[in-house]
Amino acid sequence: MKYPPSLVALIRELSRLPGIGPKSAQRLAFHLFEQPREDIERLSGALLDAKRDLHTCPVCFNITDADRCDVCSDPGRDQALICVVEEPGDVIAIERSGEYQGLYHVLHGVISPMNGVGPDKLYIKALLPRLSTAQEVILATGTTVEGEATALYLQRLLEPLGVGLSRIAYGLPVGGALEYADEVTLGRALSGRQQLHTAQPAPSRPAPAT
Amino acid sequence: MKYPPSLVALIRELSRLPGIGPKSAQRLAFHLFEQPREDIERLSGALLDAKRDLHTCPVCFNITDADRCDVCSDPGRDQALICVVEEPGDVIAIERSGEYQGLYHVLHGVISPMNGVGPDKLYIKALLPRLSTAQEVILATGTTVEGEATALYLQRLLEPLGVGLSRIAYGLPVGGALEYADEVTLGRALSGRQQLHTAQPAPSRPAPAT
Amino acid sequence: MKYPPSLVALIRELSRLPGIGPKSAQRLAFHLFEQPREDIERLSGALLDAKRDLHTCPVCFNITDADRCDVCSDPGRDQALICVVEEPGDVIAIERSGEYQGLYHVLHGVISPMNGVGPDKLYIKALLPRLSTAQEVILATGTTVEGEATALYLQRLLEPLGVGLSRIAYGLPVGGALEYADEVTLGRALSGRQQLHTAQPAPSRPAPAT
Amino acid sequence: MKYPPSLVALIRELSRLPGIGPKSAQRLAFHLFEQPREDIERLSGALLDAKRDLHTCPVCFNITDADRCDVCSDPGRDQALICVVEEPGDVIAIERSGEYQGLYHVLHGVISPMNGVGPDKLYIKALLPRLSTAQEVILATGTTVEGEATALYLQRLLEPLGVGLSRIAYGLPVGGALEYADEVTLGRALSGRQQLHTAQPAPSRPAPAT
Amino acid sequence: MRSRTANRSGIVLRRHVTPAGDIIVTLLTPQGKLKLIARGGVRGPLSSVLSLFHHVLVQVYQTPGGDLATAKQASLEGALTTLAVPERYPYAHLLSELADLLFQEGEFSEAAFELYAGGLRGVSRHADPEWVALVMSYKLLALAGFVPQTAFCALCGTPEPEHPDPHSGQMLCRPCAAQPAYSPEVLGYLRSFPRQSVRVLMEAPLSEAGRTELWRALERFVAVQVGRVQSWRVNLPQLAGA
Amino acid sequence: MRSRTANRSGIVLRRHVTPAGDIIVTLLTPQGKLKLIARGGVRGPLSSVLSLFHHVLVQVYQTPGGDLATAKQASLEGALTTLAVPERYPYAHLLSELADLLFQEGEFSEAAFELYAGGLRGVSRHADPEWVALVMSYKLLALAGFVPQTAFCALCGTPEPEHPDPHSGQMLCRPCAAQPAYSPEVLGYLRSFPRQSVRVLMEAPLSEAGRTELWRALERFVAVQVGRVQSWRVNLPQLAGA
């Protein structure tokens, strides 16, 4: 039996998506076959619209459909804080945590010589002019070897420029038991332990006027 | 931060796909954002093309882009054998096995009263006229309770019509060890054991005396 | 910190058990530490008792604590049926299925030259005298390549001796959907399909006309 | 078939062990059956020896076979630091990290009213006299709700006593990517971020003379 | 050992396979209803054990996030293999769907479990599975606290009504009614079933005509009082070969 | 998308099931040998795909810890179903064990993969599987750089030796030897096999007696030069029905 070409083409395109193997692609194609025409057209349109409308913010390289991204154009955000992350998805992850009110800078990758990615392939140069208004740069690349290497590179690069630098905390994830943590994480959770103060006084830095 | 509407729309459409949760949809959207325009257009086009071209074969209800499906229109297939399956995906699975040369009949579901699916919701009526030219109908619905109930229903329905009926074998999957098989499967693998016949003539060399 | 030697020894012994890694062994040791003395003594005693009491049945090589195993000494079992399995655990699996009333023969392994296991390492020779009273030998080794090769070897060996031979069924496990079965299994489930006979007389009520 | 009583007893005792289901217990029993007698006797002996020799250290409630545990009796450990953990296994986990040179205090549990565990069921009272020589108590209970509640209880209890208190760091485990972290952990990793200092000066506290 | 796992024994009321190959099942257990996911389960041995109507023992893992609980392992405690037979199959669906509708998660009820399990056993074995399904459906309703009012007219309150109310499934007096009165056997059944044992009810099966009246009353009453039952939409007696 | 997964295509050289139900397989791929674990695999569909001698496509996940790589998914690319037949089975083992011994992890060799795959295909299909196994074993040895010395006596260096050396599997001159000379057909084979194509070698099968000499020489040579091969310990021709 030969499969219809348009079915084969659809399965092939779907199986190019990350995390979708050939079997899932086939199941997906059959599922789409059963959906009403409007749903397929809406999905197809969403793909084209997104590709047409979205681009990176010229300031922070986050994804946006406007001149500047929503964070960069919000005067209520703390302009003195810049959080450097690897990917646009990290911005969303941090925003969802609700703990951060500053700005971002998206590198679009990590330094990885074996994949041919040096510092020049990342949006690092564009970070430098932004430092003039910043008091603290948070290095929030991942805690993988590559993320750590990228953070160390940035630390070396930015330290001489006199800006405050911090690194996202290593430690136990919430809900974790010590005996299930690996040794390296446990060691960093101990060495990075936080002093506890009685009845926290009012925070020294005024809360931003969101 | 508010996400760009076209990003939100894309994530929403992607997360409607089966097996793709909101986090995967978001990751997928960011991935698509990084791809060249042509790739997006090809995926979008494949979706529309498939929806436009594909429909069910009027004879066997398999998926096709022609008047009749590739199996139904192949005179080389054994016209006396009809294999009844639940879904179009099952046709592909059986074709991949390379063990079958007959025709198919796709029910597009199984009898499941609690989901409101009775025999009248399946393509059963259209199977009856096909029996005139068939010598054997293979009931190849799944071995779930629903698949078994559907097979039993078809058996009851087709037996008086004098056509040969068979049921796909229950047993141990290839590569299986007995101790990992569940009791029900093991019981059926034993009760359905196959007699071995000396198909090959007596071996030319005498069997070893161990 | 040095661990107490008896703790180290216990962890070492526990981690020798199959499927128990060093972390699990440690967790197990701490768990045992918290248990009352009687529980530990009961476990320790159960180990020694089992080692002292258990041996293989001289007839079928199943595990037993008696002269003959419980199956071999049960006159109610069908003496004309012998089911050949790889391991003692397979006997338990089959007994649990409740579908079998014959005798067993445990090979204690499969033929695997690359592991140095030829037919002479298995309890095959002792099977031959048992054939005089048997009408059917069921080859119920696993459906792995090794299990299949062992079954084929036994088939070649036993066929000239005129005993009935059968092989446990290959097929779909109960509860399976076709699209999740691998091709090889699906092919065998189709080629090994079972003819359906109207065992029950024609139903008293006419079949519905759907 | 009835299983030999000593086999049944062994399977029952094995299946009482945590993390070992009935199937694993059976497989374990068969495995033990195949082992030489000496191995079984060594395992059995290790169980009894461990139960006879091991008890909790009267100072820190760690497991030991001596009057005091190996940590408590080592003058090279930093006597001014006490790390409070839930279970003896946590001591081993921290020791393996190689990052800690102080003393321990093992609570043997966490506060969990729904399991009937109040502060009085834990070794908390015995911690108080130890504070006279301590400069810092590290609350290293887990980051689960129960572990956090226990840490907060201890904080409330110990703060008035004037001892320095710290909490093990929450954050990203080593090797983690931001997008896979949950929001709560990510929030704490950001709020607990560590200031980076140029070319770390010699540590203010003298390294212990291990 | 900190543990988030527990073993639960129950019958699979519902089973659904997601396109990703996860199995989602709803169990009725003596400790209440329980919804579980077996991730990737359709490709493994759980697929066989977690079949519809199987009595299973499941190792349940409660994920920290508070998401759907996960079935880690499962073993079969009992399978009623005859339930796939056309005469019995639709009634097993009906009882399971009713039980799913009537009992909520977190409601501990050994009686509900026993009644449902007994109903399935009866449907699988009894020579008259339709009658088992009728009796057990009414008994399940009663156990969940849904008993049709038979003492007074649903509209005006007149005592001892004898006519069906096609809207509510309750009963109407002659002046309020538009339909003829229930037959005496149906009237007797409706008035007595809450007080009578399953055994007594099983021993006095109704006629074909009486059952049709009872099914109709049950369908209306459940639709109005409890909720939509999909199994009704399938022509049960026709599927069962009646 | 950061990814630690890769797809690898190869043939299962070895397969071992741990008591915990994990499958450990060694694959020979064009990119070298690869050892993988499929956790809990024996209870799922991977058990069938990851069978001995199967040609499979595996999704490999490299765990951050640098532990054994994990097989996440696997699909069948080709199965040689006749390899379980007694006449062919032991030779498939022998070739697989030799390949496992001769090639190391991390050694990229498309030629090794093709030769081994061709050998398995030959053993599965050819009318004379024993001859296939002999030829392919010698070719695998040669490819891995192990060629028995035929030009000089292994002890004294005399040119053109014609006698077997029962210790090294190499060759001895008449004065050094304790055993009679190789037959001309065996001598011809041993002197020419490294230069000749598989096709040419296959077309000139040796006699029963010549094969026995060749097997013995191969066994000694491999034992001394490469390592212990378990398959020798099993009486191959007897198992194969010879």
Ligand SMILES: [Zn+2]
């Ligand atoms: Zn921006």
Ligand SMILES: [Zn+2]
């Ligand atoms: Zn067709």
Ligand SMILES: [Zn+2]
């Ligand atoms: Zn016996």
Ligand SMILES: [Zn+2]
């Ligand atoms: Zn101590």
Ligand SMILES: [Zn+2]
């Ligand atoms: Zn009224």
Ligand SMILES: [Zn+2]
């Ligand atoms: Zn010489």
